[in-house]
Amino acid sequence: MKIAVIGAGLTGLRVANELRDYSKIKIFENDQVGGLLASYYNGYRIEKFYHHLFKTDSELLEVIKKFGLDHKLVWKTVRVGFAVGDEIFSLSTPLEILGYPHMSLFDKLRLAIFTLRSKRLNYEDFDDESASSAIKKRFSGRVVDHFFMPMLKAKFGDNAEIVSFAWLLARVAIRSNRKLRGEEIGYIRHGFQQLVDRMAEGLEIVKESARIKFSGKWLVNGEEFDAVVFTAPIPALGELAKDFNLPSIRYQSSICALLSLKESISDLYWINVDKANFGALIEHTNFMPFEDYGEHLVYLASYSMPDGGLFNQSDLEIQKLFLKDLKRFGVEEEDVNWIKISKAKYSSPIYEKGFLKKITPYKVHEGFYIAGMTSKPNYPERSMNGSLRAGKEVAERIKKDFGLENS
Ligand SMILES: Cc1cc2nc3c(=O)[nH]c(=O)nc-3n(C[C@H](O)[C@H](O)[C@H](O)COP(=O)(O)OP(=O)(O)OC[C@H]3O[C@@H](n4cnc5c(N)ncnc54)[C@H](O)[C@@H]3O)c2cc1C
Known part of the structure; x- marks a missing residue:
């Protein structure tokens, strides 16, 4: 049996790992392995978008253990707050x-x-x-x-x-x-990339954008498969979404700047920011040790619509807007060593009222499956935990449909 998995984010990597003993798997990924959990490399690994986990993330904890990374898991009580004008209030x-x-x-x-x-x-x-x-x-x-x-x-x-x-x-x-003393959150010390790397080990991953067709059998980029598991955002399905009668789902985009600063801004990990181009300021090195990186790392996080607003501004323009608002916190341009901008067009569905009716079923057609951010385990908020669970559940469904359990 041959299965195509579209997307090498956590959902795709989980599906592939659950099915690799039963079937030949080929993963199609048009960007970076890890998807929204992908990292930069700067002598160390750091996520492009801030990530942490919670004690209730049972699926994620199980996967971390399964891939031998539980000894690197750290829990820390972090301080959080709110910035009004140029004043930061700790609400820890x-x-x-x-x-x-x-x-x-x-x-x-x-x-x-x-x-x-x-x-x-x-x-x-x-x-x-x-x-x-x-x-x-x-x-x-x-x-x-x-x-x-x-x-x-x-x-x-x-x-x-x-x-x-x-x-x-x-x-x-x-x-x-x-x-x-504050909020307790967890992290894999030295980065989630270690989990992505271990999950991707030994899998066939091709760097191609998937074009999917049906002509008696499912074809991905011209190659025949017995089943396709689609884990990318629904808009990437194109016309197929209409053929499957999927309800339209609105998404939002994420824009995250990662900055290396000469000095720390405060002792808080997470600050919600009022009236700025970014909604949160997340000081990673107030969570993980400064020594792991040798510089102060700060995320500035913002959300926008995929078809307008900040998402469609150039990186340079976003950088300018963010740096202007950072002055509120006493940070001038010369205090910044470097800045990197990451954008994700479809970073989360908008959980508008009535969303339960829009949840994507795992099987949408004979041999065609969808899992990921719009699956039930990611309701009513998407997470690493939810995607790993969706990946496992869709694999179970495929095993059942193709009688793979006892082979
Ligand atoms: C700013 C931000 C902060 C976050 N913080 C946290 C956090 O602290 N804790 C937490 O639990 N979760 C967090 N998340 C959510 C978490 O990252 C996601 O829920 C999870 O990583 C999604 O995994 P996925 O595999 O379902 O989707 P994705 O990671 O989106 O994977 C889908 C993959 O499909 C690929 N793809 C798309 N189109 C095609 C195509 N045509 N052909 C081939 N490949 C294609 C994409 O490149 C991508 O790699 C955060 C997300 C963001 C954006």
Whole structure:
């Protein structure tokens, strides 16, 4: 049996690993192996887009162990905060949150109760409600305008109003994994690239953009396959998406700048930033040791629509806009050693209300399977964990459909 896997991100690599003992596998990847988890090399490896994991990421933890990297897994309680104007407020400890001047005590209490409750709710029950109308019902205008809407706008831009309450609840629950000193998150020391490399070892990966056709059998770039597993974003399917009757899914783009700085900006790992061209400032070397890199590494993260806004600006223009906003934090151009910009056109589906109905089934046609960011395990927020699970689940489905289990 021969299977074509389209995309060598985590989903594609997982599918291939789950099926490699049963079938000949060929992976088609038109960019970098690792997909959104790909890294730069600068004497060390560093992700193009910031990445960390959570204790609840059971699938990812299992895969890390399976590929012999559990000894490199580190957990750290990091400090997080919010920047209003040129002031940075640490919101890492209960005391700091209590002292935060831009919210009343009553609002803070309501927020704390909401956070605790969000962990116990079934997100799917809130799929048909928009986050903006749900929070307006529950919170004062001040919390809506100064806390929730900036967070939604930073992540979804013009689509902030249509995002589902299910997404917001999941987001709040996952970001509230708090210890008394801050938020606990994990990382594979020296980079996730080690996981990508181990998962890719021994697999046939060709650097080609996949053109898929059906003529009695599935053809990828002219070669016949018994089955195709498509793990790239749905728009890359082109006309096939219509043939499969897939609902249209809106995506957003990510723009991430990675900077090497002469000095650290603060002692916080993650700062949400108000009214800037980037929505978050993430100081990686406040998470992993400075000595691993020998320079201060900072991400500036922004989201935009694929057909407009920041995504379509040149790298140079983005760099200028970001550096202008960085001045707020006392960083001048001469304080920057280097800056690299990465963009991902389809970096996440927009989890708009009613998204549950848009989830892509694994099997869409005889011999054609889809898994990845729009699969059920990635609802209501995509993650490394969700993609690894989708990869495993689609492989199980293929084994069942082709009777591969007992061979
Ligand atoms: C800014 C940012 C920060 C993130 N932070 C985190 C985090 O902290 N924690 C976390 O768990 N997750 C995080 N994620 C999400 C995580 O990176 C993704 O959910 C996961 O890596 C997706 O894997 P995937 O294989 O499903 O998709 P992708 O990584 O998108 O893989 C799809 C692959 O298909 C390839 N492809 C596309 N078209 C074609 C074609 N025509 N032919 C051949 N190949 C093609 C692409 O090049 C790509 O390599 C983040 C994502 C972003 C953008």
